[in-house]
Amino acid sequence: MRPLDGIRVVEMGVFWNGPYTSRLLAELGAEVIKVEPPWGDPQRYVPPIIDGISLHFMSYNANKKFITLNVKKERGKELLLKLVEKADVFIENYSPGTVEKLGIGYEEQSKVNPKIIYVSTTGYGRTGPYSALPGFDPTVEAMSGFMDTNGFPDKPTRVGMGILDIMTPAYAAVAILAALRLREFTGKGTRIDMSMFDVAVLASQQSMIYFLGGFPHRVGPTGMFFYPEYLYKTKDGMVYVIIHNDEAWRRLCEHFGRPDMARDPRFSTNQARLAAWRKLVETIGDPDKLLELKFSDDGDPLLKAGIELHRTVSSWFLSIGSEEVMRIVNSVGGAAGVMRSLKEQLTDPHVLARRMWLDLNTPSGAAVKIPGSAFKIEASEGAVVSPGLPLGYNNAEVYRSVLGLSTMEIEKLKEDGII
Numbered sequence: 001m002r003p004l005d006g007i008r009v010v011e012m013g014v015f016w017n018g019p020y021t022s023r024l025l026a027e028l029g030a031e032v033i034k035v036e037p038p039w040g041d042p043q044r045y046v047p048p049i050i051d052g053i054s055l056h057f058m059s060y061n062a063n064k065k066f067i068t069l070n071v072k073k074e075r076g077k078e079l080l081l082k083l084v085e086k087a088d089v090f091i092e093n094y095s096p097g098t099v100e101k102l103g104i105g106y107e108e109q110s111k112v113n114p115k116i117i118y119v120s121t122t123g124y125g126r127t128g129p130y131s132a133l134p135g136f137d138p139t140v141e142a143m144s145g146f147m148d149t150n151g152f153p154d155k156p157t158r159v160g161m162g163i164l165d166i167m168t169p170a171y172a173a174v175a176i177l178a179a180l181r182l183r184e185f186t187g188k189g190t191r192i193d194m195s196m197f198d199v200a201v202l203a204s205q206q207s208m209i210y211f212l213g214g215f216p217h218r219v220g221p222t223g224m225f226f227y228p229e230y231l232y233k234t235k236d237g238m239v240y241v242i243i244h245n246d247e248a249w250r251r252l253c254e255h256f257g258r259p260d261m262a263r264d265p266r267f268s269t270n271q272a273r274l275a276a277w278r279k280l281v282e283t284i285g286d287p288d289k290l291l292e293l294k295f296s297d298d299g300d301p302l303l304k305a306g307i308e309l310h311r312t313v314s315s316w317f318l319s320i321g322s323e324e325v326m327r328i329v330n331s332v333g334g335a336a337g338v339m340r341s342l343k344e345q346l347t348d349p350h351v352l353a354r355r356m357w358l359d360l361n362t363p364s365g366a367a368v369k370i371p372g373s374a375f376k377i378e379a380s381e382g383a384v385v386s387p388g389l390p391l392g393y394n395n396a397e398v399y400r401s402v403l404g405l406s407t408m409e410i411e412k413l414k415e416d417g418i419i
Contacts, residue, residue, distance in 0.1 A: 002029025002380050007180070009089040010035060011064070012071075012080075015043045016137070016165035017121050017196060018093030019060045024173040025089070026063035027373040027382035033087075033398055034064045035080065037071070038419065040391045051366035053388060058362075059370050061388030067399070068392040068419045075418050077104050082403055084109045084116055089176055091119045095134060096126045106191050116189040117179045121172050125195030135196055137162040144200035149207035152220040153285040163203075164196040171199055219281050226270055227277040228252075228313050230287065231339065237322040238339040241329050246270055248333035255328060256316045266305040273309060280306030290314070360387050395419055 007030040011022040019034070019041070026032040034041075041061075046054045070076040081104060084090055090109060092099050099105045099120075106118040120126060123135010130143065138158045141147040146164075151157035172194045179190050210217040215224045221231035221240070228243045243249050246269055250262040261267050266276060279302040280287060287310050317325045322338045329336035345351055346369070355372045362368060368387055375382025399405040399413070413419045 002383075003377065004028040004030040007031070007089065008087045009033065009091060010080075010083050010087045011091045012099070013091055013093045013121075014041050015093075016056075016060060016162055017168055018091055019043065019057075020165060021093075021119065021121055021169035021172045021176075021194075022064065022091050023060060023062055024169055024375075025176065027375055027384060029380070029383075030089075032064040033083065033394075033402070034061060034066050035069050035071075035083070036066065036391060038068045038392075038417065040068075044391065050368055051362045051364055053362070053390065055368060058368055058387035062370055062384045063386055064388065065394035065398055066389050066392060067395050070418050071102055071104055073416075073418055075413070075416065077102065079403065079413075079418070080104050081108065081112050085112050086402055087113065087116060088180065089117045089119065091121065091172075093121045096120065096122060096131050110189065114188055115183060117176060117183065117192065118189065119172060119176060119192045119194065121168060121192075121194035121196075123195070124197045126193045130197065137164045137196065140164055140196045140200055144197050144204065146200035146204045149204050149218055151218055153216065153218055153281070156218060164200055167203065168194055168196045168199045216278065216281055220286060222277075222281070222287070224274070224278065227273040227309070228334075230310075230313075232314060232317040232325070233288075234317050234322040234325050235320055239317065239322045239325045239329075239336050240339060241317070241325070241334060241336045243329070243332075243334040244270075245333065249273070251332035252329070252334065255332060258312070261309075261312065267309055276302055276306035276309050278306075279303050280310060358384055360384075362387060363389060363393070392419065 004025055007025070009022050009025050009030050009032045011018060011032055012035045013019040013022065022030075022032045022034070041057065043057045043060065044054050046056050048055050050058070069079055071080050100107075109116050109118055123140050124130040124133055124143075133139075133143070138147075141158050141164065147156050147158055150159055172192065175192045175194065179192060183189060207217040210224050223229045226242055226244045228241050228249075231238050231240045243252060249270070250259075253259050253262040265272065267273050279300070280290075283303055283306075284290070290307060290311055326336040326338050340348060346357055351357060354376075356374075358370050358372045360368055360370050370384055370387050373382030373384050396407075396410060399410050399419075400407075405413075410419070
């Protein structure tokens with residue numbers, strides 16, 4: 001038995017956000033019917049292409065059934081509403097008002113199925129002054145202030161992947177599960193308005209707390225909670241190190257033959273180290289410049305302490321390999337992680353043990369790698385069993401088994417450009 005067995009989801013999503021929301025439900029056992037126009041979800045054509053289908057599409061649309069339906073035509077609208085009659089959840093991520101203009105929005109759907117849970121997951125939500133703006137991950141990062149939290153003091157940057165297109169579906173999935181539970185009490189469905197913008201604001205909260213406290217909030221590969229905390233260069237790579245208490249700092253200093261630094265009042269407490277580190281970051285921006293150029297402390301004792309502190313700690317780690325740095329830091333009571341490459345991720349023993357990359361096949365037999373499920377539920381784990389499939393792959397199955405159409409009726413729909 002799967003957690004969402006018996007739950008049917010009709011998804012009319014495009015690109016990333018909407019499709020990934022329904023994929024999460026499909027991992028938990030929901031039957032997801034993805035409805036595409038006869039020309040397909042645009043994500044199908046985003047490179048890289050394998051066996052005629054985008055690998056992005058295969059990943060974001062795993063575990064689904066695929067039908068085509070032209071909802072711009074009256075017969076298409078009728079069939080969509082008939083699907084909704086037999087569904088529990090409907091998901092779309094078009095710009096607000098688009099589905100309503102087609103005559104298949106929440107008002108129409110709730111009339112044919114009062115128990116439907118209707119999910120709109122868009123860039124900015126259905127309300128507010130930005131609601132009509134087109135929403136792609138990087139533009140929402142920029143408009144929300146989230147992009148201001150990433151990068152170095154002199155240059156913000158987007159996150160290197162569509163993180164809001166992963167985070168927002170996770171929130172949407174929780175909201176859907178809550179709505180399904182609520183329906184058990186009320187007997188009625190509801191509308192869910194998800195916004196990538198809202199999630200971006202929430203994701204900014206730690207940096208906002210820095211800002212409200214007067215701390216630097218865009219500081220590159222570091223933080224403003226502890227020092228040492230940084231992505232340090234090593235003899236053969238890079239390691240992210242966090243020394244989050246003074247006892248771990250004392251042990252680290254002793255290991256590298258500098259117990260005096262743990263006693264020095266400029267460095268003995270995290271508060272003192274953090275003040276020196278903050279002064280350094282505020283003054284020179286990228287701390288790695290210290291390793292390449294000479295900087296004057298201009299007679300400022302706090303800046304002088306920051307320069308000495310970071311140069312010393314950096315020199316410790318630069319003299320040894322990444323794995324050894326991680327071993328030492330973890331052994332003294334800190335936390336460290338070697339920075340792996342994406343290539344290494346594919347063969348990482350922990351990734352393999354957690355089944356986070358899977359080898360699947362397309363219907364024609366082409367091999368593809370698809371992300372696994374993060375739902376490690378002991379009684380019934382999330383599962384990924386098939387990649388996104390060709391356009392209209394399940395037309396005959398769904399139109400027959402769900403809507404009861406005959407072969408002749410399905411052929412007529414094809415002739416009329418409905419499917």
